[in-house]
Amino acid sequence: MQELKVLSVEEKLNLDIPRISKEVLGAEFQKKVYLESYGCQMNFADSEVVTSILINHGYGTTSNINEADAILLNTCAIRDNAELKIRNRLKGFTELKKKNPSLTIGILGCMAERLKIKLIEEEKLVDLVAGPDSYRDIPNLLSKLEFEEKAINVFLSKEETYGDIEPVRLHSNGVTAFVSIMRGCDNMCSFCVVPFTRGRERSRDTASILHECNTLFNQGYREVTLLGQNVDSYKYTSEENSEVINFASLLEQVALLNPLLRVRFSTSHPKDITDEVLFVMSRYSNICKNIHLPAQSGSNRILKLMNRTYTREWYLDRINSIRTILGPDCGISHDMIAGFCTENEADHQDTLSLMDDVVYDFGYMFTYSERPGTPAEKKFKDDIEESIKQRRLAEIIAKQRLHSGIKNNLLVGTIQRVLVEGDSKKSDAHHYGKCDSGKVVVFKKVKEQKGEYVHVRITHCTTGTLIGELESLQDGK
Ligand code: SAH
Ligand code: SF4
Ligand code: F3S
Numbered sequence: 001m002q003e004l005k006v007l008s009v010e011e012k013l014n015l016d017i018p019r020i021s022k023e024v025l026g027a028e029f030q031k032k033v034y035l036e037s038y039g040c041q042m043n044f045a046d047s048e049v050v051t052s053i054l055i056n057h058g059y060g061t062t063s064n065i066n067e068a069d070a071i072l073l074n075t076c077a078i079r080d081n082a083e084l085k086i087r088n089r090l091k092g093f094t095e096l097k098k099k100n101p102s103l104t105i106g107i108l109g110c111m112a113e114r115l116k117i118k119l120i121e122e123e124k125l126v127d128l129v130a131g132p133d134s135y136r137d138i139p140n141l142l143s144k145l146e147f148e149e150k151a152i153n154v155f156l157s158k159e160e161t162y163g164d165i166e167p168v169r170l171h172s173n174g175v176t177a178f179v180s181i182m183r184g185c186d187n188m189c190s191f192c193v194v195p196f197t198r199g200r201e202r203s204r205d206t207a208s209i210l211h212e213c214n215t216l217f218n219q220g221y222r223e224v225t226l227l228g229q230n231v232d233s234y235k236y237t238s239e240e241n242s243e244v245i246n247f248a249s250l251l252e253q254v255a256l257l258n259p260l261l262r263v264r265f266s267t268s269h270p271k272d273i274t275d276e277v278l279f280v281m282s283r284y285s286n287i288c289k290n291i292h293l294p295a296q297s298g299s300n301r302i303l304k305l306m307n308r309t310y311t312r313e314w315y316l317d318r319i320n321s322i323r324t325i326l327g328p329d330c331g332i333s334h335d336m337i338a339g340f341c342t343e344n345e346a347d348h349q350d351t352l353s354l355m356d357d358v359v360y361d362f363g364y365m366f367t368y369s370e371r372p373g374t375p376a377e378k379k380f381k382d383d384i385e386e387s388i389k390q391r392r393l394a395e396i397i398a399k400q401r402l403h404s405g406i407k408n409n410l411l412v413g414t415i416q417r418v419l420v421e422g423d424s425k426k427s428d429a430h431h432y433g434k435c436d437s438g439k440v441v442v443f444k445k446v447k448e449q450k451g452e453y454v455h456v457r458i459t460h461c462t463t464g465t466l467i468g469e470l471e472s473l474q475d476g477k
Helices: 009-013 041-056 080-092 094-099 109-115 135-144 194-198 206-218 247-255 275-283 300-305 312-326 345-358 375-379 386-410
Strands: 032-037 070-075 104-108 128-130 151-153 176-180 223-227 235-237 244-246 262-266 290-292 331-338 362-367 415-423 430-435 440-444 453-461 465-472
Touching (some): 041 176, 070 080, 109 128, 135 151, 244 247, 275 312, 312 345, 331 345, 362 386
Parallel strands (some): 070 104, 223 262
Antiparallel strands (some): 235 244, 415 430, 430 440, 453 465
16 A cells, blocks of 8 residues: 655655646747746645636647747745756757747746746746736746747736635646635745745735636536735735635635535634634535644744744643633644754754654654745744754654654544545556545545545554545445
């Protein structure tokens, strides 16, 4: 059976693994675009918006890079290695460009926003640069390149949410989909480049979110994940009646669309997640009991330097509320950074002991990577040796692996309600899906179909996956 996934952090976060737009859409049109996407779920969701814009302007998409008229990379800037990967990819295109000088090479997303004109002027790696708020302008930028040598738009907007654009689902299993509910971030965690690459926080029109979720349900989708850098600060004022809709209210409205539509969300900021949200979660069985609550560190001193604006005690109080309101089975995951500026062994031990206090189901764990222009880069020295960062990260990962094993083992013998998402990656005799708390469940196929809810008896597990047998089809049938 497969060994998944605690160690495979980057893979789960998809930060370093590109996704290529597979479909050939609008192939009857002349100009074909090859789009490759890196980074977080929000970036993948953006690529679906970009594809929609391209198709609406007469472009086709292709998965064959050799037949493309334009190659676009939708990029991430969160850590140095994410950017390194994209630079190497861009360098690899120089041969293609030599063979076909009219080929356009473009960069979208967070690295485009961070580096702006630099990649065109200094490094001559690309012809087109479009930041996260200028995707409506891409068709115009592409046609500009027929007459000019470069095209760039990196304006950040205070309003753009792409709320009216129906994304073209690129990598879909037809069952689960991501829905962006807001853009940008106002938090200024000192280590983080996102406020600079994605701009100010803004929330998408509630009606357009509900419309998108409803359309997805009618198309057969059974799970939506509401996406934002900080979903708990969602706030939209209705134009009709000036009613202010917060995240708790949005979540409730999405849950009410249909009891067969599961709802998840990511990411919650510990300073903002309210009991109101937790109570809404407890009231609706179709809101999955699964919370991603990045801690980043267990040391109050480091949390302060990170400008996370909460303490360890505050964080543990939120965990306590989650356990009290939603019960012990709610899945809780984290992000943790090892080796932030000035972090000493005592701080590191605080992180490990926080993990012991919470016993997370899952985690995304990183070493600190200094990002140019961030408050941490300006104010502090990146003074922890790489080997120490790596050793601390390994300790954090080892602990998480242990905890994930403990958490998964607790579910052996239970019956879990699973939404069938498709064939298991390792065997087409098996289906996979997720249980309510977000863990991957693999089980032998009987006659259930993708998109159906089934009950699975968990028989054993690895640190990353629950393995089981079908107990009953479609909720008891
Ligand atoms: N908005 C989310 C996280 C977005 S970035 C939140 O606030 O939790 C995803 C994760 O990348 C962060 O939670 C953090 O753990 C990690 N990260 C961000 N900047 C980083 C950096 N400079 N070095 C290492 N990890 C970083
Ligand atoms: Fe970055 Fe902090 Fe905003 Fe998350 S909340 S995107 S870590 S600044
Ligand atoms: Fe990367 Fe931008 Fe997402 S920096 S993690 S693609 S918001």
